[in-house]
Every structure is written in C-alpha cells, then in structure tokens.
Amino acid sequence: MEQIKVTHNPSDDVLEEQGVFDWSIWTHEAADFPWMYAEQETCYFLDGRVTVIPEGGEAVEMGKGDLVTFPRGMECRWIIHEPVRKHYRFA
Numbered sequence: 001m002e003q004i005k006v007t008h009n010p011s012d013d014v015l016e017e018q019g020v021f022d023w024s025i026w027t028h029e030a031a032d033f034p035w036m037y038a039e040q041e042t043c044y045f046l047d048g049r050v051t052v053i054p055e056g057g058e059a060v061e062m063g064k065g066d067l068v069t070f071p072r073g074m075e076c077r078w079i080i081h082e083p084v085r086k087h088y089r090f091a
Contacts (some may be wrong), residue, residue: 002071004052004060010044010067020044020067023087031080040091048084050079052075 008033015021020089022088023044055075056069069078072091 001008001049003057004054004062004068004071004074006060006062009065012036012066014067015044018037018042018067020087023089025085026088027083028080029083031078033078034074034075035078037070037072041070042087043068043070043088045082046085046087047082048080048086050084051079051081053079 025046026043045062045064045066045068047064049061051059051069052059053059053076055077057076
C-alpha cells in the first residue's frame with residue numbers, strides 16, 4: 001500500500017513548478033471524519049494542523065507549509081486540530 005508523502009517547507013521553485021498557487025482552495029474547521037481518496041490528491045497547506053490516520057497504518061502529522069500527496073484508494077481518518085486552508089489538486 002502506498003504511503004502519504006509529506007515534504008516539509010518545499011522550496012518556492014518546487015511550488016511554482018507544480019503550479020500550486022493556481023490550484024483550488026479547500027477550508028475546514030476543526031473536525032474528525034473518515035475519508036477515502038478515489039483519486040490521488042496533492043495539496044499544500046497554507047494554514048492549520050492535521051493528523052491523518054490511514055486504515056491499518058501509522059498516524060501522519062501535517063500542517064502549514066507542508067506539501068502532501070495522498071495515494072489513490074487510501075481510506076483514512078482526518079483529525080483537524082486547527083482550521084485548515086489548503087491548495088489541492090486531484091491527479
């Protein structure tokens with residue numbers, strides 16, 4: 001099973017190369033909910049702090065300044081500790 005990939009504080013060059021700031025923005029208040037990725041998602045956190053727990057896997061912490069890729073087909077639990085604002089795109 002593919003893992004969540006987190007890049008902490010990627011360079012501006014990496015963000016520009018991927019076109020991150022042209023992606024849509026998603027926001028959510030503090031919450032705890034299940035989620036399933038029908039497609040691979042890549043996102044860049046502008047604000048917030050989250051723990052994502054893949055089914056059968058280890059908890060992964062992420063938040064402001066992180067570029068994250070979630071694999072297609074992953075089922076998980078999202079725990080939003082601080083309100084999230086992120087750019088995202090589905091592959």
